[in-house]
Amino acid sequence: MAFWWSLLVLALAFAIGKFLLWLIPPKVPSIDVDASDVLDDGNQAQENSFIYVPPRGAAQQSGTKVQCYEPATMKYLGYVPALTADEVREQVEKVRKAQKMWAKTSFKQRRQFLRILLKYIIKHQALICEISSRDTGKTMVDASLGEIMTTCEKIHWLLSEGEKWLKPEYRSSGRSMLHKSARVEFHPLGVIGAIVSWNYPFHNIFNPMLAALFSGNGIVIKISENASWSGCFYFRIIQSALAAIGAPEDLVEVITGFGETGEALVSSADKVIFVGSPGVGKMGPPLAGRYDMGALCMHEHSEKLEGLVHDAIDKGAEIVARGSFGPIGGDAVDQYYPPTVIVNVNHSMRLMQEEAFGPIMPIMKFSSDEEVVKLANDSRYGLGCAVFSGNQSHAREIASQIHCGFAAVNDFAATYMCQSLPFGGVKHSGFGRFGGAEGLRACCLVKAVVEDRWWPYIKTVIPKPIQESLVEALYGLSIWDRLKALVSVLKVLTEQNSTNSSKLK
16 A cells, blocks of 8 residues: 555656646747837838839839838838849758758757747737738738737647657558558658748748748748738848757748749749749649648739629629728828628629639528538639538538638638648649648658567568468458468468478488
């Protein structure tokens, strides 16, 4: 009895010790990132104070510069370089050298990098949201939810579970390989390339970067020409955090430019994660099967949205509600589109065939479950769906029949806040997944490994005369067939052993 009491006391002491250690916060250094040149304090240099007028129509920015401006006010923010193909390849090679050192780091060191970032993000979330808002025109609430909370949740999930999903995973070795151990190992690929969209400039940079670095890779991120100004500041945060843990300074690179820049990255990286429009995504990666596509984000202006609505109205649709902007500031320009609810739509209309990516809600009536599922699946896209019903099991049943990458039941986009889940779509909404264990492992070389369980005592040696009987003994459909075959195997082995013994005498 005394033994069990002693064991219980030891277990209790261990549990209390673990709990006390959990209460002690880890030592996390603070980083200082210069933000003096991105704060809107009204004292910007004269050359950065004018209203930018971009070329209209099919003409786009060209040359060696990417011009940056606030979409809400058209206030000029400055410019960043448009990198050439050779310059991109140079950046990739720098990251490749740094990655070889980073691949040898421990998960403990990688977790410290994440904690440093998390500490900075929490302390400077208002600054991050303001910069995101200025560069994209989004509200501060949208920035807080879509930029800060999702990124913090991603970091928290990696800290809690990331190492578990990257450790070797042991699998069944099967009947014929009982004397073997079988496992799957996850090794860094090398250099991950990421081409990301403008809509969530902070999270779209940090999301692939966090997964790539935690799994031992380096990364080169091509940010959108429509959100380069903020992306370059967010890059400073990453650089400061890497420096704080003594990581190679070239482990992460953020590159800017247009189509040529992105094409060079696709042809140079070991794997590419693409977040953007279907038109850009279809410009053929050179090696199929090495690229993941995520969310689709088409940056179209209000004239495009108005064209979709006019096309629908011409074909019989009707606007039943249209919002207003409210107080958006005296310096705002005509870059907004009012929230619009439109009814009597059908799938002959461009609005129901093209990705609007704007505040337009088309409503279609249906009379049965079969019809609503058919209507929802009659689309080139299949990123996600949201199903609402007063009966939750009914909503769940409908959601299971919609062909898409993720589904929210009686909610909208809640799946993305669960960073343990994979994210991605089907059809023109892409292939592959990022996020969750699937996305983390997608940054890895997945290697199957088999070795002898009791080496060198038992090895794979199958005498030819027993092969047929051995197959039936292992895989026969009935237990009696397997037992009969096993007797035959043992009989052959016994006879062979007797013959060998006679020869030795």
